[in-house]
Amino acid sequence: MSKLTCFKAYDIRGRLGAELNEDIAQRIARAFSEVLGAERVVVGHDPRASSKALVDAVKAGLLATGAEVLDLGLCGTEEMYHATAYFEADGGIEVTASHNPMDYNGLKMVKRGSAPLDPKTDMLAIKALATSQNFAPAKPGGTVRLAKAARGAYVQAVLSFVDVAALKPIKILINAGNGAAGPSFDAIAEGLAKRGAPLSFICLNHEPDGSFPNGIPNPLLPENQPMTANAVRAAGADLGVAWDGDFDRCFLFDHLGRFVPGEYVVGLLAEVFLAKEPAARIVHDPRIIWNTQEIVNRLGGVPVMARTGHAYLKQALRDTGAVYGGEMSAHHYFRDFACCDSGMIPWLLIVELMARRGVSLADLVSERMAAFPSSGEINFQVADTGAAVARVLAALKEEVVARDDTDGLSLDMGTWRLSLRSSNTEPLLRLNVELRGDAALVAASVARLRALIDAQG
Structure with missing residues (x-):
C-alpha cells in the first residue's frame, strides 16, 4: 500500500x-x-494543462458515491468557496496548483458552509481511506450539472462589500498573470460599470493560459514584481493589482510602482472594517503584528492573533466572530464571505478607502512603513532547525521582554521583535523582523540573526 505524499496539513x-x-x-x-457523507459537491479548476484531466477524475470519484456534482468550470478558488456556501453543498473542491511550479497540481477542499477541513480529523480520515481504498460499494444516481448561476451570485457577493457611490475616478493596472483571474475580473468589472463605478482598467496577461507564457503567477516573489511595477508606471496608473494563479491572494502596487507588503494591507483593511463596524475583532497572523495591532487598538477594535495558515485563520474568524482577518502573505478573510479568503474583495476596499480619504495608496502606507519597518519573510536552510532556534534564544535571553509560542517562536525585545517558524516539511526556518520607527536597524537585526542561524555547532 503506497503512501500518499501529496497530503499536506490542510490541502x-x-x-x-x-x-x-x-x-x-x-x-x-x-x-x-x-468521509463527509456528501450528497452535493461543488467542483472547479484553474487553467493549468493538467487541471482538466484531474478535475474529470475528481468528478468520477464523487459520482462513484452517488453525489450530485455542481461544475463551475474554470474559476478561482474563492468562487468554489462562495458556491459551496451559496448552493448549500456538502463540500467543495478546486483543482489548482496556485503558484507552484509547472509540474505540480493540487486540490483545495472545504466542507459544508465552506468550513475548512480539520487537519487532525477530516484530512487524516480522507487520507486513510484514499490510501486503503476500502471504499463503500459504488452508488448509482450520481449526476453532473453546470452551476450556471454561480458566477453571477459570486459577483453580487463581492460587490456587496464596496459602496460604489463613494468611489472616485481612478485608473487601475490589472495583472491576471494568465491565471484564472481574467474572466472573473471581467464579470466584476461589468458589474461595477452597471452600477456607475468611475473606474478604468488596463489589463495585462489577462487571458488564462496554462502554459504561463509570462511566468508562473506569484507576485510575492521579488523577481516577479517588476513586470507589474513597470506597467503601472508606464500606464500612469493610480494603483496596480496582481494575483496568483487561483487569485485567492491579492497583491498591490502604488502609483510609483512600489510593491506594498501584505502586512500593511492588513492594517488598511482593518481600518476599513473598523470604520464600518466599530469595536469589531480583527484576526491577524503572528509573523508581523505591531502595525496591525496599533491600528486596531487605536480605532477601538480587538486584535486577535491566530496561527499562520488558511485553516487556522478561517477557524479563528468562526470562533470569534471577527469581521476580517489577514495574513502578511496576502491572504485576506471576510466573515461575510463564508469566513473565506478572497483576492477580489481587498483591492475594491482599498479603492474605496483611497476615495474616502482622498489620498494615494502611497500616502496611505508610507507613514505606516516608516513607523513599523519590517524585513519581509526570509528563509534559511539549516541542518538542525532546533539547534538554530536554541542559538537565537541563548543570544537574546537577556533582551527579551515577552515571548509567544502561538506559531513557532516570537520574541519581543521592546524596540524590535522577531518571529521564527520551522517549516513542517523541510529543514527551513522562516524569519520575520519588525521594529518601531528605525528602518536602518532592520538590516542590522537581520544580519545579527543570520549569523546566529547560520552558525555551526
Whole structure:
C-alpha cells in the first residue's frame, strides 16, 4: 500500500506523476465524499494543462458515491468557496496548483458552509481511506450539472462589500498573470460599470493560459514584481493589482510602482472594517503584528492573533466572530464571505478607502512603513532547525521582554521583535523582523540573526 505524499496539513499538493495523478485524484475525491457523507459537491479548476484531466477524475470519484456534482468550470478558488456556501453543498473542491511550479497540481477542499477541513480529523480520515481504498460499494444516481448561476451570485457577493457611490475616478493596472483571474475580473468589472463605478482598467496577461507564457503567477516573489511595477508606471496608473494563479491572494502596487507588503494591507483593511463596524475583532497572523495591532487598538477594535495558515485563520474568524482577518502573505478573510479568503474583495476596499480619504495608496502606507519597518519573510536552510532556534534564544535571553509560542517562536525585545517558524516539511526556518520607527536597524537585526542561524555547532 503506497503512501500518499501529496497530503499536506490542510490541502493536497504534489508533483504530477507519482505524487498526484488522475487515479490518486479520483481516490481522494471518493474518500472526501464518503468521509463527509456528501450528497452535493461543488467542483472547479484553474487553467493549468493538467487541471482538466484531474478535475474529470475528481468528478468520477464523487459520482462513484452517488453525489450530485455542481461544475463551475474554470474559476478561482474563492468562487468554489462562495458556491459551496451559496448552493448549500456538502463540500467543495478546486483543482489548482496556485503558484507552484509547472509540474505540480493540487486540490483545495472545504466542507459544508465552506468550513475548512480539520487537519487532525477530516484530512487524516480522507487520507486513510484514499490510501486503503476500502471504499463503500459504488452508488448509482450520481449526476453532473453546470452551476450556471454561480458566477453571477459570486459577483453580487463581492460587490456587496464596496459602496460604489463613494468611489472616485481612478485608473487601475490589472495583472491576471494568465491565471484564472481574467474572466472573473471581467464579470466584476461589468458589474461595477452597471452600477456607475468611475473606474478604468488596463489589463495585462489577462487571458488564462496554462502554459504561463509570462511566468508562473506569484507576485510575492521579488523577481516577479517588476513586470507589474513597470506597467503601472508606464500606464500612469493610480494603483496596480496582481494575483496568483487561483487569485485567492491579492497583491498591490502604488502609483510609483512600489510593491506594498501584505502586512500593511492588513492594517488598511482593518481600518476599513473598523470604520464600518466599530469595536469589531480583527484576526491577524503572528509573523508581523505591531502595525496591525496599533491600528486596531487605536480605532477601538480587538486584535486577535491566530496561527499562520488558511485553516487556522478561517477557524479563528468562526470562533470569534471577527469581521476580517489577514495574513502578511496576502491572504485576506471576510466573515461575510463564508469566513473565506478572497483576492477580489481587498483591492475594491482599498479603492474605496483611497476615495474616502482622498489620498494615494502611497500616502496611505508610507507613514505606516516608516513607523513599523519590517524585513519581509526570509528563509534559511539549516541542518538542525532546533539547534538554530536554541542559538537565537541563548543570544537574546537577556533582551527579551515577552515571548509567544502561538506559531513557532516570537520574541519581543521592546524596540524590535522577531518571529521564527520551522517549516513542517523541510529543514527551513522562516524569519520575520519588525521594529518601531528605525528602518536602518532592520538590516542590522537581520544580519545579527543570520549569523546566529547560520552558525555551526
